[in-house]
Amino acid sequence: MRARDLAEPFPTVNLDDQALDAARLLAEHRLPGVLVLDEAGRPKAVLPASQLVRLLVPGYVIEDPSLAAVIDEAHADRLCEELTGVSVRECLPRDAPEPAVADADDTAVEVAALMARTRSPLVAVVEHPAGPAARRRGGVAGGELLGVITASNLLHRLLGNA
Amino acid sequence: MRARDLAEPFPTVNLDDQALDAARLLAEHRLPGVLVLDEAGRPKAVLPASQLVRLLVPGYVIEDPSLAAVIDEAHADRLCEELTGVSVRECLPRDAPEPAVADADDTAVEVAALMARTRSPLVAVVEHPAGPAARRRGGVAGGELLGVITASNLLHRLLGNA
Numbered sequence: 001m002r003a004r005d006l007a008e009p010f011p012t013v014n015l016d017d018q019a020l021d022a023a024r025l026l027a028e029h030r031l032p033g034v035l036v037l038d039e040a041g042r043p044k045a046v047l048p049a050s051q052l053v054r055l056l057v058p059g060y061v062i063e064d065p066s067l068a069a070v071i072d073e074a075h076a077d078r079l080c081e082e083l084t085g086v087s088v089r090e091c092l093p094r095d096a097p098e099p100a101v102a103d104a105d106d107t108a109v110e111v112a113a114l115m116a117r118t119r120s121p122l123v124a125v126v127e128h129p130a131g132p133a134a135r136r137r138g139g140v141a142g143g144e145l146l147g148v149i150t151a152s153n154l155l156h157r158l159l160g161n162a
Numbered sequence: 163m164r165a166r167d168l169a170e171p172f173p174t175v176n177l178d179d180q181a182l183d184a185a186r187l188l189a190e191h192r193l194p195g196v197l198v199l200d201e202a203g204r205p206k207a208v209l210p211a212s213q214l215v216r217l218l219v220p221g222y223v224i225e226d227p228s229l230a231a232v233i234d235e236a237h238a239d240r241l242c243e244e245l246t247g248v249s250v251r252e253c254l255p256r257d258a259p260e261p262a263v264a265d266a267d268d269t270a271v272e273v274a275a276l277m278a279r280t281r282s283p284l285v286a287v288v289e290h291p292a293g294p295a296a297r298r299r300g301g302v303a304g305g306e307l308l309g310v311i312t313a314s315n316l317l318h319r320l321l322g323n324a
Contacts, residue, residue, distance in 0.1 A: 020321075023317050023321060026317055030312070030314045032314060048283060049316075049317055051281075053316055057278045065276065109219065110227065112218060112230075112241075113219050113224055116212070117224055121194050121212045151215050153189075153192065155185050155188055158215075158242060
């Protein structure tokens with residue numbers, strides 16, 4: 001069982017996409033986060049849904065939660081305006097870690113070890129045309145994104161024979 | 163739109179449940195985490211799927227990832243034995259934060275503010291028979307868990323009219 005067999009399609013956005021579109025994607029698929037790709041199509045970060053919620057809430061409400069109660073339904077409907085014209089790049093938390101990246105040839109146990117070490121809820125799987133040797137030389141550059149392995153999918157496969 | 167209207171059913175486990183059962187629950191529902199309740203049925207923590215993956219991987223492999231490649235398929239099938247006889251309580255990371263808890267009467271904006279402040283991907287919703295005043299006096303004690311609001315569900319509802 002290799003990473004290529006475990007990888008599943010996963011919604012991605014680009015750094016210059018609109019944050020509002022990323023939020024709609026997350027909302028539609030009920031995902032806890034979306035994978036962000038850089039200009040070269042490489043996994044750059046994971047944008048959590050909670051970060052987008054954070055951007056919807058006016059700063060004065062985060063500072064003083066008692067003010068949340070005074071925002072009425074009509075205003076709540078306009079919260080999404082906060083995201084209009086904002087790019088995904090501008091939404092990423094400064095401390096957003098780079099996503100964990102596995103090679104398509106990695107075994108399930110290697111993926112699990114990577115996930116355990118990085119405490120990451122998902123691992124991006126990249127195919128390298130030139131194989132693992134090229135990866136060791138050049139990082140993930142030039143690889144093609146095959147999909148994503150989530151922690152729960154990995155559990156599903158590892159426990160499958162239990 | 164109140165927290166009670168936003169709350170959705172969400173799998174829960176108890177502190178003394180078997181970790182293997184929690185892992186199966188996460189795997190079956192493809193969830194990034196499960197809500198852990200204490201002896202009184204109060205939200206105690208969120209157990210992330212990545213933490214269970216971490217427990218499946220032998221310590222020497224996390225220390226030295228190159229050893230992961232030497233674990234063959236047959237051994238991979240037995241990884242789940244690592245979880246046998248281990249309780250959820252024993253699996254929780256020591257630094258697991260308490261889950262964010264909203265009152266059933268909180269507005270969507272109050273829930274969003276709570277999520278933003280705690281950077282939590284989900285909020286547990288608790289109904290207090292005696293109302294918000296009792297909550298302020300006594301925390302979440304005595305409340306009944308109505309369900310959970312995930313960040314993506316909240317985005318879905320907040321963007322619903324956009």
